[in-house]
Amino acid sequence: MDGMEKTTLYLPQRLKRLLEMRARQEGRSQAELIREAIERYLSRPGSRSLGAGEDPELTGRGAEAWLEAAWGKEGREPS
């Protein structure tokens, strides 16, 4: 194929099954979906918010309980 280079890759079984299922659903080839996924990954912009803040006390696991307490609702144990 013009402008293409052949490559071989190994996929976890779960990912391979998902790929096969999605290709059937969309009527597209697995290779096409793999190319699209790689293009998306490489074109994703960098994140500005990653690690942009510091809170040594509150964690994501406790965020919902904190929100409920902050908004005056009955607190729920952090999971």
Next chain:
Amino acid sequence: MNLPDKGLWALVLDTSAVFAWVNRLDPDHGWVRGQVARFPGPLVIPAAILAEVGYLLEKRLGLDPLLRFLEDLEEGFFLAHGDAEALSHAHRILLRHRDLSLGLADALVAATGLLWQAPVLTLDAHFLALVQGEGLEVVHPHTSPLQTR
């Protein structure tokens, strides 16, 4: 349904995951970062939870991290999504799972995952109850303990 972007290898994030993403001191920060890297598709955040995410980020981390988060939304790193169909799904989920006390925000997160046919990245174990009942795929430290960075 005509989604704004194809849900191929998309990932839906809830409030807990976003907070751990922004808070570099969160014990799950590296885990969340590693999970996000596994999904090349859109990183979807239900538009309806942006108010609680924004409140949490500003109150706990300050205005600058909140502004960085908004820049990520504007520049397309995260994709805010919400429509009437998501609301209908959330309504149905709340009716079916009254006993879980999910709340509208969590129900909308689950509904968004179902609409996009995408896993929900969360640190909230309540979502695990929806794996069997709704067929929701959940990425949680209990289900994906590896892939840390």
